[in-house]
Amino acid sequence: MPKTMFKLDLGKPMEEQAHPGHNRWHPDIPAAFSVDPGTAFRMECKEWTDGQIQNNDSPNDVRGVNLERVHVLSGPVYVNGVKPGDLLVVDILDVGVFQEYEWGFNGIFAKENGGSFLVDHFPEAQKSIWDFEGIYTTSRHVPGVRFAGIIHPGLIGVAPSLELLREWNRREEALKATNPDRVPPLANLPTPESAVLGTLKGADFDRVAREGARTVPPRENGGNCDIKNLSKGSRIFFPVFVDGAKLSVGDLHFSQGDGEITFCGGIEMSGWIDLKVDVIKGGMEKHMIKHNPVFKPGPVDPLYSDFLVFEGVSVDEKDGKQHYMDANTAYRRACLNAIEFLKTLGYTGEQAYMLLSSAPVEGHVAGIVDIPNACCTVAIPTQIFEKDILPG
Numbered sequence: 398m399p400k401t402m403f404k405l406d407l408g409k410p411m412e413e414q415a416h417p418g419h420n421r422w423h424p425d426i427p428a429a430f431s432v433d434p435g436t437a438f439r440m441e442c443k444e445w446t447d448g449q450i451q452n453n454d455s456p457n458d459v460r461g462v463n464l465e466r467v468h469v470l471s472g473p474v475y476v477n478g479v480k481p482g483d484l485l486v487v488d489i490l491d492v493g494v495f496q497e498y499e500w501g502f503n504g505i506f507a508k509e510n511g512g513s514f515l516v517d518h519f520p521e522a523q524k525s526i527w528d529f530e531g532i533y534t535t536s537r538h539v540p541g542v543r544f545a546g547i548i549h550p551g552l553i554g555v556a557p558s559l560e561l562l563r564e565w566n567r568r569e570e571a572l573k574a575t576n577p578d579r580v581p582p583l584a585n586l587p588t589p590e591s592a593v594l595g596t597l598k599g600a601d602f603d604r605v606a607r608e609g610a611r612t613v614p615p616r617e618n619g620g621n622c623d624i625k626n627l628s629k630g631s632r633i634f635f636p637v638f639v640d641g642a643k644l645s646v647g648d649l650h651f652s653q654g655d656g657e658i659t660f661c662g663g664i665e666m667s668g669w670i671d672l673k674v675d676v677i678k679g680g681m682e683k684h685m686i687k688h689n690p691v692f693k694p695g696p697v698d699p700l701y702s703d704f705l706v707f708e709g710v711s712v713d714e715k716d717g718k719q720h721y722m723d724a725n726t727a728y729r730r731a732c733l734n735a736i737e738f739l740k741t742l743g744y745t746g747e748q749a750y751m752l753l754s755s756a757p758v759e760g761h762v763a764g765i766v767d768i769p770n771a772c773c774t775v776a777i778p779t780q781i782f783e784k785d786i787l788p789g
Contacts, residue, residue: 398439398671399437399438399439399490399671399672399673400438400439401438401439401440401441401669402429402430402432402438402439402440402474403416403418403429403430403439403440403441403471403472403474404441405441405442405443405471407443407448407495407497407498407667410447410448411443411447411469411593412593416429416430416595416596417593417594417595417596418443418469418470418471418472418593418595418645418647419469419470419472419473419593419594419595419645420447420466420467420468420469420470420591420592420593420612421587421592421593421594421605421606421609421610421611421612422554422556422557422562422565422609422610422611422612422616422618422620423556423557423562423594423605423608423609423610424556424557424558424559424562424638424639424643425597425601425604425605426473426556426594426595426597426605426609426643427473427595427596427597428472428473428474428475428641428643429471429472429473429474429595430474430475431474431475431476431477431641432474432475432476432477432674433476433477433478434476434477434478434479434674434675434676435673435674435675436673436674437490437671437672437673438474438671438672438673439669439670439671439672440471440472440474440646440669440670440672441471441495441667441668441669442470442471442550442646442647442648442649442667442668442669442670443469443471443647443667444501444502444648444649444665444666444667445467445468445469445551445552445647445648445665446462446463446466446467446469446665447466447467447469449462449463449466450462450502450504450524450665452500452502452526453526454526454537454538455524456504456505456522456523456524457522458524459504459505459506459507459522459523459524459661460507460510460522461510462506462510462511462661463591464506464510464511464585465588465590465591465592466591466593467612467613468551468552468612468613468621468647468648469593469647470552470612470645470646470647470648471645471646471647472643472644472645472646473556473595473641473643473644473645474642474643474644474645474672474674475640475641475642475643476641476642476644476674476676477641478676479637479640479641479642479676480637480640480678481558481637481638481639481640482637482679482680482681482682483637483642483676483677483678483679483680483681484634484635484636484637484676484677484680484681484684484686485555485634485635485637485642485644485674485675485676486632486633486634486635486674486675486676486677487553487632487633487635487644487672487673487674488631488632488633488672488673488674488675489549489550489627489628489629489630489631489632489633489670489671489672489695490629490671490672490673491629491670491671492548492549492550492628492629492649492668492669492670492671493548493668493669493670494529494548494651494666494668495667495668495669498666498667498668499528499529499530500526500527500528500529500666501526501527501529501534501650501651501664501665501666502524502525502526502527502661502664502665503524503525503527503659503661503662503663503664503665503751503754503755504522504523504524504525504659504661504751505519505521505522505523505524505659505660505661505747505750505751506522506581506659506660506661507520507521507522508520508521508580508581509580509581510522510581511581511660511661512580512581512660513658513659513660513661513662514656514658514659514660514729514732515658515729515732515733515736515750516581517715518733518746519746519747519750523747523750523751524538524661525538525539525748525751525755526538527651527652527664527755529546529651529666532545532546533545533546534546534651534652534664536755538748538751539744539748539751539752539755541742541743541782541783541784542752542756542781542782542783543781543783544652544699544701544756544757544778544780544781545652545699545757546650546651546652546664546699546757547625547626547628547652547653547697547698547699547757548628548629548649548650548651548652548666548668549624549625549626549627549628549629549649549650549653550627550646550647550648550649550650550670551621551622551623551647551648551649551650551653551657551663552612552620552621552622552623552645552646552647552648553619553620553622553627553633553644553645553646553647554616554618554619554620554621554635554644554645554690555618555619555635555636555637555638555639555642555643555644555645556618556638556639556642556643556645557610557616557617557618557638557639558638558639561617561618561638562608562609562610565610565616566586566587566608566610569584569585569586569610570584570586572584573586584614585611585613585614586611587606587607587608587609587610587611588606588611589603589606589607592605592606592609594606594609617636617638617688617689618635618636618638618690619633619635619689619690621648623648623650623653623657623662623663624692625650625652625653625654625655625663625757626694626695626698627692627694628694628695628697628698629695629697630694630695630696630697631692631693631694631695632692632693633690633691633692634677634680634684634686634690634691634692635690636681636686636687636688636689636690637681644672644674646670646672648665649665649666649667649668649670650663650664650665650666651663651664651666652664652755652756652757653754653755653757654752654753654754654755654756654757654758654759654760655758655759655760655761655775656728656732656753656754656758656760657754658732658750658753658754659750659751659754662754662755663754663755664755698757699757699778701757701778701780701781703778703779703780704759704776704777704778704779705738705776705777705779705786705787706774706775706776706777707731707732707734707735707738707774707775707776707777708731708734708763708772708773708774709726709727709728709729709730709731709732709733709734709772709773709774709775710727710730710770710771710772711723711724711726711727711730711769711770711771712726712730712770713726714729714730714733719769719770720769721768721769722765722768722769722770722771723771724762724765724771724773726771727762727770727771727772727773728760728762728773728775730773731760731773731774731775732750732753732775734775735749735753735775735777736749736750736753739752742782742784742786753775753777756777756778756781757778757781758775758776758777758778759775759776760773760774760775760776761773761774761776
């Protein structure tokens with residue numbers, strides 16, 4: 398078993414840990430530990446809200462969650478000898494659940510506090526608790542389903558250079574300026590509120606808290622990509638922007654549907670992850686992996702082979718407006734079509750929505766060439782239900 402190099406007390410907030418993690422991206426956040434290429438190690442991770450969500454039946458904690466707190470990440474890890482222009486190779490050897498925390502949660506954020514992919518249809522907060530039994534999970538809040546999870550890190554990435562960080566902040570500030578009062582906002586800009594920055598103190602803490610990019614979106618460094626098949630057995634190739642790469646990880650999910658559409662999505666959990674790191678010197682130029690990570694999926698996947706597939710096209714459901722090849726609209730329509738069908742099985746819209754975000758649902762861009770309609774699909778495994786769900 399790999400040695401645990403980042404250990405946590407799950408009863409304490411991240412800033413009170415023996416070595417605090419962080420919840421911003423910045424090249425000046427100090428490394429928690431260093432390893433040589435070829436080293437395997439274990440890191441423990443808190444669920445992404447840092448303990449704000451409780452195992453109960455009330456959605457009040459989701460409604461009032463402090464989103465400036467997220468995501469609390471474990472790390473950074475400094476990999477000796479790694480330089481900008483290299484590729485950091487990361488193998489996910491294993492991911493698991495803490496025995497004393499065999500549960501997770503999914504939630505719908507309120508429109509005025511984060512929102513979600515279908516926020517105009519589901520503006521109120523809601524929560525579902527999921528209990529784990531080995532590889533399977535069930536929920537008292539979404540009855541009648543049982544499925545195997547694909548445990549994975551929702552967020553894994555390396556530190557940006559200062560130049561790249563400034564570019565992130567520039568382009569996201571410009572986007573938000575196009576509609577600064579939008580609810581929910583177009584982007585989450587840097588804020589010192591609730592920042593956790595490892596061991597930084599004093600003036601350095603204040604500066605990095607002002608400059609540090611939020612961890613909410615995926616970017617060139619990887620980050621919050623929420624890819625359900627980036628699981629055990631996967632190998633990731635990260636472009637490196639700073640000395641040591643400064644790898645961080647967190648936001649573990651027991652399971653997730655493609656798109657993580659509720660935003661408080663997947664089945665969020667605390668747990669541990671075993672990683673192994675290596676380096677390809679000069680790999681960014683050699684393999685032309687410069688702008689975003691590349692990964693090879695692992696061989697572990699639930700053996701679901703029978704699906705009910707819902708289609709959606711790029712026509713707005715509210716006013717019938719025709720959009721040109723808009724995959725966002727098409728995927729939204731596919732999700733809404735699936736939810737309307739699940740409601741005929743006795744689920745509420747909120748239960749159906751959280752199921753699509755939690756179960757190993759497959760989402761695809763089916764067609765992106767047939768003007769004017771993009772076509773997206775949402776495929777629900779039929780075997781996860783206790784009863785036959787096929788029409789007729």
